[in-house]
Amino acid sequence: MRYIEPHGHMVSRTTDDYEAMVTAGCAAVCEPAFWAGFDRSGVEGFHDYFCQLTDYEPKRAARFGLPHFCWLCINPKESEDVALAEDVLGIIPKFLDRPNVLGIGEIGLNKNTRNEMQILERHVDLAATHGQLILVHTPHLEDKLKGTRLILDVLKADSRIDPGRVIIDHCEEHTIERVLDAGFWAGITLYPESKTTPARAVDMYELYGQSNIWLNSACDWGRSDPLSVPKTALEMRRRGHSAATIDRLIFQNPARFMGQNPRFQLREGA
């Protein structure tokens, strides 16, 4: 079995996790910029984080022969501070040329505030200006429905944005249809308690179309499982899905989306 982890916060994971993922068949890992669990004190903290994502972390992954890619942004949890967010937006362009950068992400909303909306629009503009792919985080729990609606409004309002180059992540049963119907890619996140289980993820895959969907673990510093994508493949096997179908969902689909950026290259034979 081969798979791609399209959304893993590896800076928060141990080297043992890298080893386990590669042992389970991971062929590439992609790391969106996110919240560290605490607010950084200034733009310098983001500069160091972007260096970690574009320099140190790919080297750590390379020790296991695992290609590592990343996405850059200031996450919505810290976007409430508009002045800080503007400073961070100012340093992103100089990192966009780094060889493992796939696009802008994970941008989006957290508590659906006006400031978060303003910074979301600025990120969308940045991505459009630089021709970047976009990875969007949708809010958690009771805020997800409203946040997903607002995010879709922002994206649809910018005529430069091609929905086929945007993935809206952390979709659940109440948001996935509107995301796919609008032509965007949909991500399903396997995360204990706050997102979906393998069984629900496979339900959604069976119900809501099977073309532009990816699965991810979003493993980070919270309770999360970096092997949840291959474990969901096992769930599909239990239901009788073929090896070809499983490969399409957990390998070919993410490769097709991220392959829109020519930097996304896998090891020969992956």
Added chain:
Amino acid sequence: MTRQEVLDLYFMDARSKLIDLAAFFDRVERASGESDFRLAALEQALALLHSDQPQKAKAVLLSLSDPTTEPIAKAPGKGACGAWPGAQPAA
């Protein structure tokens, strides 16, 4: 999958989750003090399981969601609690 196959694969898991949920409601009842909007939200969502409509997971998620459409002025914090305070029924 046939219904038999679904039951074979998932019945024990659903049974276990149902008993956990029942025990949670027992625990809340035994505890002292006031509850809050989250309990009412969960009870309302639970009633949706009796519906004969499809897409019950979607209906439960919708019932626990903030249905408003305007961005708010300021973040009350970073976290989310899983139910929308505005959904509590009038006393």
